[in-house]
């Protein structure tokens with residue numbers, strides 16, 4: 132399936148001289164087309180840097196990042212980013228936020244209206260098309276942001292702690308909505324989170340990063356039976372085992388941080 136992300140011997144250094152910070156070193160990781168992969172790691176280990184490098188917002192210092200074998204050269208509509216703070220345009224309605232990328236791409240009006248409506252319906256925001264962001268809850272804002280990104284049909288969704296600002300019930304409902312959308316649309320997802328439970332619940336694989344400078348520490352494959360309800364999944368022994376494994380690996384890194 133399309134949407135394979137290959138990261139090879141990646142290094143990212145910010146600044147020069149006394150300001151020099153090596154954020155990522157020697158990171159090699161591959162996300163298959165259509166896979167849901169999460170990245171967890173201690174604060175400052177380079178998770179957002181990694182995501183912005185894949186997005187093409189930042190240049191690599193050395194190494195390569197390719198999508199389906201083609202080295203990335205800046206941002207592109209094959210990759211869509213969803214941020215924690217929604218990044219909506221406050222002066223645009225829900226509908227106008229979702230059509231934004233399509234307008235930029237020169238999609239004709241009727242076509243962009245029908246595409247926007249399709250994704251607004253998909254995130255359960257029908258009826259809210261004419262509202263402005265300030266009239267929406269945090270969960271609704273994030274659903275608008277998701278619809279806006281989905282509207283230009285990227286193969287790859289890059290999500291930077293998208294549910295980090297939401298309370299637990301909202302978080303859970305958006306996680307389930309995202310899983311449904313991922314199942315329907317067959318996107319590749321690279322999902323950054325601090326939350327081990329969230330990573331295990333959502334992902335097929337979880338990469339744990341070392342603390343500064345960040346690199347791949349371990350990768351956990353998550354083979355959960357997802358046919359049951361959320362309650363059945365999160366109370367299963369398998370879920371607890373996966374959570375423990377990821378938590379222990381992450382905890383080793385945060386312990387290092389404390390003792391340094």
Ligand SMILES: Nc1ncnc2c1ncn2[C@@H]1O[C@H](COP(=O)(O)OP(=O)(O)OP(=O)(O)O)[C@@H](O)[C@H]1O
Nearest residue numbers: 145146152154173174175176177178179180181343
């Ligand atoms: N624009 C920048 N200029 C200089 N250093 C930066 C810049 N952005 C990030 N860094 C540094 O790079 C390292 C990785 O930062 P990054 O934000 O990618 O980590 P993170 O794992 O996403 O952190 P958090 O979990 O706290 O959001 C940190 O040491 C940070 O201070």
